[in-house]
Amino acid sequence: MAQLPDGVKLTWLGHATFLLDTGEARILIDPWVQNNPACPDDLKDLGSLDAMLITHAHFDHIGDAVQIAKATSPEVIAIVETATWLGSKGVEKTIDMNKGGTVEVAGVKAHMVHAVHSCGITDGDQILYGGEAAGFVIELADGFKLYHSGDTAVFSDMELIGRLLEPDIALLPIGDHYTMGPRSAAEAVRLLDVKTVVPMHFGTFPVLVGTPEDLRREAGDVDGLEVVDLDPGGTLGG
Ligand code: NI
Ligand code: MN
Numbered sequence: 247m248a249q250l251p252d253g254v255k256l257t258w259l260g261h262a263t264f265l266l267d268t269g270e271a272r273i274l275i276d277p278w279v280q281n282n283p284a285c286p287d288d289l290k291d292l293g294s295l296d297a298m299l300i301t302h303a304h305f306d307h308i309g310d311a312v313q314i315a316k317a318t319s320p321e322v323i324a325i326v327e328t329a330t331w332l333g334s335k336g337v338e339k340t341i342d343m344n345k346g347g348t349v350e351v352a353g354v355k356a357h358m359v360h361a362v363h364s365c366g367i368t369d370g371d372q373i374l375y376g377g378e379a380a381g382f383v384i385e386l387a388d389g390f391k392l393y394h395s396g397d398t399a400v401f402s403d404m405e406l407i408g409r410l411l412e413p414d415i416a417l418l419p420i421g422d423h424y425t426m427g428p429r430s431a432a433e434a435v436r437l438l439d440v441k442t443v444v445p446m447h448f449g450t451f452p453v454l455v456g457t458p459e460d461l462r463r464e465a466g467d468v469d470g471l472e473v474v475d476l477d478p479g480g481t482l483g484g
Contacts, residue, residue, distance in 0.1 A: 250415075250483030251390050260284025260478030261306055261450045264394065264417065267484075268386055271296035271352035275382070275394050276307040277314045284450045286479040292318060297352040299384070300324035301396025303331070303367040303376035306450070312337055321351050325358070327377030331367055345380055355385040359407050361398035363425070383411040390414050393438065397447060400430040404437035416440040419447030420461050421454030428460035435465050444474045444482070 250256060253269035261284050266273040272295050279285050279292065295318040300308055308328070315322055315337040322332060322340045329342035343349050348357045363379035381395040393413035407413070416438055419425035425447050426434065435443055443465075445458045458475040465471055474482060 251386060251388050253484075254386065254390070255481055255484035256392070256444075257289070257481045258444065258446065258476045258478055259289055260286070262301070262394075262397065262417075262419065262447050263307075264446075265289075265292070266384065266392070268353060270387070271354070273297045273299060273352055273354065273384070274314070274320070275299045275384075276301055276396070277311045278306050278309040279314065280310050282306075282309070282450075284478045289479055294318060295320040297354075298322045299356055299382050299394070300328060300332075301361065301381055301394065302363060302365040302379035303328045304365070304397065305368055307397070308332075308367075315339075323349055323351060323356055323358075325365070325377035325380050327375055328365065328367065331369070331374065331376065345378070353387055357383040357385065357411055359383055359393075359411070360401065360403055361396045362401045363397040363399070381407075383407065383413055385411075393417065393440070395419065395434070397425045400426050400434045400437070402437065404434050405439075408438040408440070413438060413440055415442040415444065417444045417446050420445040420456035420458070421448035421450070422456045423453040427456040428464045431456070431461050432464035432468070435461075435468055435471060441468075441470050442472050442474060444476060 255267040326342040329340040361379040365376040366373040367376040393416045
């Protein structure tokens with residue numbers, strides 16, 4: 247299994263929310279914490295944050311973004327339209343970007359990549375245009391790369407992400423219904439050519455039926471694949 251570099255910790259807060267501690271900086275991906283039913287209560291106090299990366303604007307990814315940003319004042323990276331909306335809600339240190347681009351923040355490089363999903367922002371009783379859903383390849387100082395796909399279906403250009411950015415570890419949704427399920431996620435593993443996968447976006451709601459065991463079975467042909475079966479609150483590395 248791809249070991250995280252020394253001193254780097256990745257904690258799954260449940261659903262698609264992860265806290266990456268590089269040893270130098272604390273980076274929250276998809277801030278859904280206080281209202282995330284899968285997040286253990288003892289992890290809901292995040293402490294200080296240096297950056298927040300947002301894949302898309304659905305409530306289960308940005309539900310606590312404004313509150314957390316105001317409390318911890320991180321740099322907040324999102325696609326242009328969603329970043330602009332967050333700014334309109336009083337989030338101060340937004341960095342808007344778009345797919346294909348790379349932004350250096352908190353000692354890492356955040357490469358924004360494609361995702362096949364929607365991105366409406368629920369604002370009161372309206373759904374506003376939030377740009378497009380995206381994923382991130384996060385490149386640590388020593389070159390180690392983590393891919394958080396965000397919510398997505400499988401798409402053949404995952405092969406391009408694999409070729410250009412060569413992620414060492416992939417965080418992939420497997421729940422089905424709103425994202426790919428285990429069979430599609432197994433194809434994503436083949437396209438990306440990754441050997442370490444952390445399943446996410448499953449089990450939170452009854453409709454998210456995919457399981458890590460299903461992914462293991464569907465990807466049984468992939469030599470050397472490790473499906474890292476974390477529980478919410480579980481940590482890799484450290
Ligand atoms: Ni979504
Ligand atoms: Mn989602």
